[in-house]
Amino acid sequence: MAIETTLVLVKPDGVQRGLSGEIIRRLEQTGLKLVGLKLMQVSRELAGKHYGEHEGKPFYNGLVDYITASPVVALALEGPNAISITRKMMGVTKPAEAAPGTIRGDFGVDIGRNLIHGSANESDAKREVSLFFSSDELLRWDRTNEGWITE
Ligand code: DAT
Ligand code: MG
Numbered sequence: 001m002a003i004e005t006t007l008v009l010v011k012p013d014g015v016q017r018g019l020s021g022e023i024i025r026r027l028e029q030t031g032l033k034l035v036g037l038k039l040m041q042v043s044r045e046l047a048g049k050h051y052g053e054h055e056g057k058p059f060y061n062g063l064v065d066y067i068t069a070s071p072v073v074a075l076a077l078e079g080p081n082a083i084s085i086t087r088k089m090m091g092v093t094k095p096a097e098a099a100p101g102t103i104r105g106d107f108g109v110d111i112g113r114n115l116i117h118g119s120a121n122e123s124d125a126k127r128e129v130s131l132f133f134s135s136d137e138l139l140r141w142d143r144t145n146e147g148w149i150t151e
Pocket of ligand 2: 118119
């Protein structure tokens with residue numbers, strides 16, 4: 001079982017709409033473990049590093065404007081298959097196509113306001129967790145009920 005750490009951002013629309021707690025609740029209830037959590041303002045420089053793969057695309061400037069518009073909540077979540085479990089909980093990129101029960105499916109209507117970021121794969125997860133969290137902000141702690149979450 002691969003233990004992964006993934007980066008999640010509750011994007012500015014999620015924070016503005018008061019959905020931070022609801023989104024964290026859904027992710028936390030899966031059994032994934034919070035190892036990093038903070039409210040932060042994303043700079044244009046950090047946004048550029050984070051979304052580098054999209055530079056030059058027609059939606060890129062709007063994407064940087066959006067993610068830097070007001071604070072985000074950044075989470076680092078750890079656990080077996082943390083990346084794919086988080087992506088499943090998020091739903092697909094376009095809220096209109098995201099399944100009911102997913103965060104984007106339940107709370108979104110517009111691809112440009114899709115509420116949440118989650119790392120796409122292991123190499124992105126490593127890069128993104130270290131972009132948003134310094135090593136002293138990542139807490140490795142023991143959970144007393146671990147045996148009731150993983151075998
Ligand atoms: P995801 O956030 O599901 O990983 P992505 O990495 O392909 O999706 O794109 C990053 C963000 O960019 C996405 O959450 C919303 C925005 N985006 C992607 N494709 C877009 C498009 N065709 N039009 C507008 N915004 C788009
Ligand atoms: Mg992505």
